[in-house]
Amino acid sequence: MRRSARRAHEEATLLREVLDPFRQKFPTVAVTERVHRPPAARTLMSEATGARAIVVGSRGRGAISGLVLGSVSQAVLHRAASPVFVVPVLGSRRTATYGRGAGGLG
Incomplete structure (x- = not known):
């Protein structure tokens, strides 16, 4: 191989x-699994067209861990037309957040 x-x-x-x-x-809960290559934010936005919600993880590796979302989470959160839920990775002390895309929940 x-x-x-x-x-x-x-x-x-x-x-x-x-x-x-x-x-x-x-x-x-219906889940579609796909593995893609970068750029991750663009791929997620493309795949999520028409989705009722988008769930992304955040590892908290920003400049101020726990306060700054990762670049992919940030991009999806600000550009999505669907509600976006950002969840921390297992073991993280942060709580989950959600955002509002155009037409999303807020």
């Missing part, structure tokens, strides 16, 4: 492993 194909397979496997507990806990 070529290196890029092996990496894509590993990324897809990791994504499935991360999502499986949530699928079991929330079986009625």
Whole structure:
């Protein structure tokens, strides 16, 4: 298997492993899984066209950890037409936030 194909397979496997507990806990929530290459914000916005909501994670790696969202979360939060929910990674002390895109919740 070529290196890029092996990496894509590993990324897809990791994504499935991360999502499986949530699928079991929330079986009625439809989730589409896809692994894309950068630029992440542009890809998320493209894939989310027509979505009822967008959920993105934030690792809090900004200049002031915990106060500044990551660049991808920030871009999606400000440009999305759907409600955007930004959730911290496991183990983070920050609380989840949500934002308002054009026509989103606020």
